[in-house]
Amino acid sequence: MAIDIKNVRIGMSVKVTSPKYGYVKLYDTADWDEDNPTKINFGGVIGKMNNGLQLGIIQDVYEDSKLALVQLYKPILYMLKYRTNAIVPLSDLTTISTPTVVSGTKNYYCTGDSVRIRTGASLTSAIKSAVNKGNLIGQSDGKSVNGFLKFNLAMGGVGYVAVQYCSTVKPVTSQPVKKTVTKTDTTTGTSKEVVVTQVDTGEGWTVKEVIIKGAIGAVAGFLAIKLIGKLFKLKGD
The missing domain is CATH 2.30.30.40 (SH3 Domains)
Incomplete structure (x- = not known):
């Protein structure tokens, strides 16, 4: 059974249990219209987790869209970086245990x-x-x-x-970002401005990663040129 958002607690241990598929997708970003929070646009897929496996602990909840920011038990290598957090629909999670504070701590x-x-x-x-x-x-x-x-x-x-x-005080982290965008109804052709809220894991590209990504692209391009050159040479022979 999916978690009831009213019962969610920070630190709650959860596992994946998709009602539609045998696995759950883990995302790096998500956004939705404030006037239509049930329609969510997800970003990149960090990874997938089969049903029944322990996922991690809930670190934050976005109530309008019923999303959870989960700290993963096992970090996932994604885009050259080990991601330790993911955004997951609460409907795809079930409780393992609820956190309790031990006396004296x-x-x-x-x-x-x-x-x-x-x-x-x-x-x-x-x-x-x-x-x-x-x-x-x-x-x-x-x-x-x-x-x-x-x-x-x-x-x-x-x-x-x-x-x-x-x-002992939870510090302020990257809060959901709100922005106004213009959307056009494909049926009527009319446009209107809507407020869109976006959340992310806070684990984007670092400068080092951008440099590595650029270097990999340059090497790949160089090798491709070399390969094309060899192919043309073979045809000439």
Whole structure:
């Protein structure tokens, strides 16, 4: 059964369960008209997940369109970058567990991007995973050890995060963007201005990725030219 939006909680563990297909698509962006929130235009497909598999934890909810921003248990390589978040319709999710706060601890959120979660309270300790700004890290008693807080992680298990990147107040992250666009009715031919709301995972291209992408394109173009040259030479022979 799909999640009732009234019962959604940040940190809720979920798995995929598409009522239409045997899999669920994970997206990087989505937008919709405010006067027609049931019609959603999705962006790029980060990946697909078969029904019944654990997906991750809910980090945010967009109520008008019943979408969830999910932090993935397993990051997905997409466009040369490991994506740790995806936008998923709530209708394609079901609850595994609901977060509870243990006595003597508080929920903490991450205040930076790509902040490392380590196995111990030291910069030399192994890296378990990473969290981004606004992500729920988990629960901690707030006692610093060597500049680290110990967590019962929202993603499961125990880990340590540098105290300067932890806050009991959820920081402001990229909010849904609203813009006015002109749309034309294909039946009547009439046009009107509508307000469109857009959300994304906040994990777009970095400068480094753009450079890599450009370099790959240049190499591919060079190889294509070389191949065409060889083909013409063979024809000439």
